[in-house]
Amino acid sequence: MEHETVTGLVAKAVSSRDADRYLTILTAEQGKIECYAKGIRNQKSKLAATAGLLTLGEYKLFRSRDRYILTSGKPIELFYGIRADVARYACAAHMIEIALDVMPPAQQFTEALQTLLNSLHMLAHRGAPPEFVARVFEIRILALSGFAPMLDRCSACGRPLADGERRFFSMYGYGLICGGESCLAAAGKNAMPISGGAVKALAHVAECEPGDIFRFKLSDGVLRELSAAVPEYMKHHFGKAYERLDEAERYRSFEQEAAYIISRRGII
Numbered sequence: 001m002e003h004e005t006v007t008g009l010v011a012k013a014v015s016s017r018d019a020d021r022y023l024t025i026l027t028a029e030q031g032k033i034e035c036y037a038k039g040i041r042n043q044k045s046k047l048a049a050t051a052g053l054l055t056l057g058e059y060k061l062f063r064s065r066d067r068y069i070l071t072s073g074k075p076i077e078l079f080y081g082i083r084a085d086v087a088r089y090a091c092a093a094h095m096i097e098i099a100l101d102v103m104p105p106a107q108q109f110t111e112a113l114q115t116l117l118n119s120l121h122m123l124a125h126r127g128a129p130p131e132f133v134a135r136v137f138e139i140r141i142l143a144l145s146g147f148a149p150m151l152d153r154c155s156a157c158g159r160p161l162a163d164g165e166r167r168f169f170s171m172y173g174y175g176l177i178c179g180g181e182s183c184l185a186a187a188g189k190n191a192m193p194i195s196g197g198a199v200k201a202l203a204h205v206a207e208c209e210p211g212d213i214f215r216f217k218l219s220d221g222v223l224r225e226l227s228a229a230v231p232e233y234m235k236h237h238f239g240k241a242y243e244r245l246d247e248a249e250r251y252r253s254f255e256q257e258a259a260y261i262i263s264r265r266g267i268i
């Protein structure tokens with residue numbers, strides 16, 4: 001039995017008994033760990049204020065064999081700018097769900113955690129659009145997980161591709177496809193035309209230094225291309241659809257519809 005201190009982000013909370021919860025914390029020191037937070041739902045609990053969802057903090061844990069009990073916490077960052085906005089919160093939930101899937105239990109994956117924290121920082125403090133942050137996060141996580149799309153040659157025939165030529169992106173393949181008939185036929189309907197700007201953006205995010213992933217500019221058109229290609233590519237390679245962002249869209253359209261109905265009735 002021993003005491004340990006970790007720095008990490010509270011990523012998931014599952015209720016247990018009345019006032020207790022199991023928390024999953026993404027830590028720098030030990031990767032993804034689960035710990036028991038006794039009494040965290042009590043109003044007077046100090047843990048309630050220091051170990052809530054989406055809180056980055058320093059946490060003291062009591063370890064007994066392979067079980068952890070959270071004993072105290074000190075918040076470092078509460079990401080208030082994210083909590084106040086539905087679209088930002090949905091984007092954070094989306095990225096956290098992906099991070100929970102790619103970070104193995106009790107094993108460091110420092111770059112994935114750093115990518116998540118950088119992305120949350122962009123959402124909370126830099127006013128970056130959630131759709132942009134989500135795409136950058138997804139591309140980088142795909143690259144860190146060994147699924148970086150092939151961008152310098154055709155992923156079907158292997159022919160090197162020049163910047164100016166017509167290229168396609170294969171969502172269910174391994175990256176770019178040349179305009180060759182047999183390559184396009186093999187990729188089928190899942191190959192979409194892709195611009196040079198989108199290829200440059202993919203290459204930058206997948207290959208740059210960790211601190212530079214957001215240091216580039218993107219046009220609305222290129223962002224639309226990435227939004228058509230990257231989530232589908234991720235769904236295929238990770239074998240799972242991530243739908244938290246769509247939930248935010250549904251919620252937002254519901255909000256707009258409600259506001260419209262209320263205004264038509266002359267209530268506001």
Ligand SMILES: [Zn+2]
Nearest residue numbers: 154157178183
């Ligand atoms: Zn080809």
